[in-house]
Amino acid sequence: MSLGADLLAMATGDRQADRVVPPTGFTARLTLFTAAAMAFLAVFALALSLATGRLADRWSDALARTATVRISAPMGQVEAQTQAALRVLETTPGIASARPLGDAEQRALLEPWFGPDLPVDTLPIPQLIEVVETGDGYDAQGLRLRLQAEAPGAVLDDHTRWRAPLVRAAERLRLLGILSMALIAAATGAMITLAANAALNANAQVIRVLRLVGARDVYIARAFVRRFTLRALSGAAAGTVLAMIAIALLPGAETGGGFLTGLGFQGAGWLWPLVIPPLAALTAFWATRTAAFRALRELM
Amino acid sequence: MIEFQDVAYSYGGGELLTGIDLSLPQGSFHFLTGPSGAGKTTFLKLCYGELVPSSGRIELFGRDVRGMSRDDIAWLRRRVGVVHQDCQFLDHLPLEENVALPLTVAGRDAGAEAADLKELLAWVGLSKQRGSLPPELSGGERQRAALARAIIMAPEVIVADEPTGNVDWEMSLRLLQLLVELHRMGKTILIATHDINLIRAAKQQTQARVLRIRNRQVQLAGADL
Structure with missing residues (x-):
């Protein structure tokens, strides 16, 4: 079955299919916590990346095309x-x-x-x-x-001497923010894969019975994938909301503290964190689906 | 329906079965017997596609099992009902949902076929236990539940591995009676057992034939069985 059909089937759900895999309290809590914590960190990484981006632009715009002549x-x-x-x-x-x-x-x-x-x-x-x-x-x-x-006594300072390193540092910070988000996504995928593998191993007997009665791999995998994807989505949503509240409570940039007080979202930038829960769900979907099909090939 | 052509099966460097040439035609009733460890379960697994032969050719419903994908095997399991000695169930689901599991995994609405399910449970004598969880069932009840689950998709073939291994003689006869009734409905039956009395009881009611595993080969047994 195609990935798209799998996604659609997962979204619509199947109450009977959901029941065939017993509830697993520990892996459920682990996945929820992991997704929430990673989403929380991802929101901060995103805020850092956006703030440094703004800073680099500001420095670049403010200092470009200007120079100072000092008369000593x-x-x-x-x-x-x-x-x-x-x-x-x-x-x-x-x-x-x-x-x-x-x-x-x-x-x-x-x-x-x-x-x-x-x-x-x-x-x-x-x-x-x-x-x-x-x-x-x-x-x-x-x-x-x-x-x-x-x-x-005139000395020309065209700002490039210190402007370039500042802009470069800000751009590096922005890159680090993006890299952090990629690492957070990868770590989320890895942890969900581990949790999914644990769940699959714990349910080896269930999988054997399902294969015995004619279940296709895609059916068995979907039962696990749907569960982990929904957990990742809800955990990431909770983590994202908490992080957005935490960022909203940071002191405002205009209160005069420099870079750190500008660490937040501005205007439409507040919409960016809302992308994190669906991305976490997609990561969980991909990680669990891959783990499930690999485990099914190994188990049977 | 099930054709073996010079089939051998090896595992761990040793040959478990070799030189098997036989055919299980539609509507036939066979017992498979032999000492413990002779390869009865292995032979049954070859019959429902759980194992692939090391050499030779097995055709199930006209298709070479070696060329089957995992999805094909899943499809095959819907045409071959299997009853295991240890009859595995999903312990968190009540009996009726376990019995309806083949319908569920095939995407059919078990609720819409509730009347058939009720009738089936009544036929195997488990109407009262329909809401019980598998761990609450006795050995005989589990065997009958496994048989009900194996036939709910109306398979053409029913394969049973020591179905009476964990039950008393009275329950063995009851299970046999169910299998004989299925045979009379036109099903192909293959039962692995070491219980000679069960085979004799069956032969009084049907034209059952007996296959015996001897020297790693599956042969038709003589009239003494």
Whole structure:
């Protein structure tokens, strides 16, 4: 019988066929617990993956096409070098705009480290110029040489030095999240296979009787597959709901804690965890079906 | 119906049965006898496709058993009713569901055939025990239940392996009577037994023939049996 027909028959169910295999309390509880625990972990892995994805996009978008020119010069020369650097920037192809940051903006940048009320004007703090690129970009090496000539205290920071590793780290985290979900699915399949094998071995006598009275392999397998699939579905549903509640109770990203407070779902992202229970059921279906047919070939 | 052509069966490096040439035609009644360990059960298993011969050819209902798939074997089990000495049941199901099990696994609605099931249970004398679980039944009741289960699909052949092995003489005769009635309905019967008295009792009622396993070969026994 085809896999599709098997799935359909499993969904519609057969009350009499369900009765031929005796209830197995231990493997039932084991499968339910495994599915619930794995779904719980899968929801967190999914949340991690989505959050790191958002983070990578944010860093990438926020820092792409921007650069900073830092003017470090004696107090009396800062203004002159700033103006010189701005002139160079304005005449550089590939640069859309350039503007010096005001005291308030510089103070805001330093506030997380030094606290509020920082007297910026009395401290030897470099002047920062925010540079926005055009879509085509600019020649960073050429710009550095020109800045060096016109404003010796100007240093160009095009962010690539630290932006790339951050984005790379975020992308790796996203990959790890996806890998974790794949491992969780594989571990779920393995554990359900073990539980199904235990149930099949415990019911060897039942299988012998069923074969004796003319049951086809697909009939016997279905009795086990349906049971394990439904258990995995209900266990995973419970685990998913619990994990979603736990994530909903996490502090919000806007309360200002950085990356960890952003570990959650946003908008339609809350729909993604709902895919986990059907996936767990499919995994259980495949694992039990494979185990059942192998066991049937070995038993008889 | 069941044809053996130069059949041999080996297990574990030793030959259990060899050179079997025989035919069990439709409507025949055969006993199979021989000492313990001679291969009676093995021969029966060859007859209902549980085992495949090491060499030679067995045709069941015109089909070579060697070419049968697992699904074909399942189909075959619906045409050959089997009664084992240890009559295995599903202990968590009541007797009537156990007897109806061949209908259930064939996808037929046992509920729709409840009248036939009731009649069958009455015929084997188990009407009162229909709701009992198998462990609650006596040896004789289990044997009759196994016979009822074996014939509920109206098979053409009934194979019984020491069906009277665990019951007293009175119950043995009752079981024999049921099998003789089935034979009169046109069923092909093959019974493995070491009970000579049972064979003699059967021969008084039917044209039963006796097969004997001797020197790993299955031969037609003489008139002394």
